[in-house]
Amino acid sequence: MRIRSLGVTPGTLPTGRLNAITDVPGVLVGHATLATGPVNTGVTAIVPDRYADGLPAAIAVGNGYGKLVGSTQVDELGVLETPVLLTGTLSVFRVADALLTWLMDRDPSAISLNPVVGETNDGYLSDIRSRPVTAEHVFAALDSASADLPAEGNVGAGTGTVALGFKAGIGTSSRRVAGGVVGVLVQANFSGTLTVLGTPVVPPVEMPVPEGNSCVIVVATDLAVDARQLGRVARRAVFAMGRVGSDFSPGSGDYAIAFSTSKAAAMREYELKEVFQATMEAVEEALLNSLTMAATVTGYNGHTQYAVPHELISRGLRPTPPTA
Structure with missing residues (x-):
């Protein structure tokens, strides 16, 4: 169930039609999922239809303990020129290479491309050293990308991830603001105490939980914001992790990648206030969706990570009756 089905409505701004990153016109999402016993990983592709135009x-770095391929050129030029792919840590380089192959097949004249590939460490539930992701999985994620509501939870790059004491995965959300849409997709895999609208949600039994392990947030919009302004937006996306209880562990690589499909003249600075609000609300809801849409997994070395019991969230948000 998505978090709104449990009566939780983060923020005040209206959502897009699907309440997903694909509410941004021209932004597609595809997954390839590997879930076979000790292997629980995959690829998620975020594909803007005009990426080749730049x-x-x-990119905002909350904590740089990660392997985000392609980040320095985005920082230097303020331009995204490929789809954004997400996967598990030790597969990130194979995914980047496969993305290059996919791009060169579509542009025989290309001699310089900057693939952007993020990752989180899913080694608690997946045999990460086997590096099971192949070029065929990457091609499948890219070729299946659509404007439909993306699958969430245990899918694609979220198949083996864990966050805030529970099984997590992929989550998405959106907000309508200033005549456009801000859409978010997250790969949640970080530590802390799950917090829903300010209320901590503690696992019913204590269980071993991997520390750190990262979060990648992708923010897309069709609003007229330039690269510098998108840096401000991306930083707010990382800030929003605190709303759901992140402890920002030193072993967690926390990144936000923000892009706009608009090339119109940038809006004025004071107009960014609602864009910041939309970003933080959408990130908060996407992270909660990544948990409530996930299912319990028993994976590598017999490790089990349990999904958050929905009644824990519902019970925690009910007002306590007054005592006599």
Whole structure:
């Protein structure tokens, strides 16, 4: 169930039609999922339809303990020129290479491409050293990308991830603001105490939980914001992790990648206030969706990570009756 089905409505701004990153016109999402016993991993592709033209973009680093391929050129030029792919840590380089193959097949004249590939460490539930992701999985994620509501939870790059004491995965959300849409997709895999609208949700039994392990947030919009402004937006996306209880562990690589499909003249600075609000609300809801849409997994070395019991969230948000 998505978090709204449990009566939780983060923020005040209206959502897009699907309440997903694909509410941003021209943004597609595809997954390839590997879930076979000790292997629980995959690939998630976020594909803007005009990436080859170069889109305004920025990256914010909350904590740089990660392997985000392609980040320095985005920082330097403020441009995204490929789809954004997400996967498990030790597969990130194979995914980047496969993305290059996919791009070169579509542009025989290309001699310089900057693939952007993020990752989180899913080694608690997946045999990460086997590096099971192949070029065929990457091609499948890219070729299946659509404007439909993306699958969430245990799918694609979220198949083996864990966050805030529970099984997590992929989550998405959106907000309508200033005549456009801000859409978010997350790969949640970080530590802390799950917090829903300010209320901690503690696992019913204590269980071993991997520390750190990262979060990648992708923010897309059709609003007229330039690369510098997108840097400000991306930083707010990382800030929003605190709303759901992240402890920002030193072993967690926390990144936000923000891009716009618009090349119109940038809006004025004071107009960004609602864009910041939309970003933080959408990230908060996407992270909660990544948990409530996930299912319990028993994976590598027999490790089991349990999904959050929905009644824990519902019970925690009910007002306590007054005592006599």
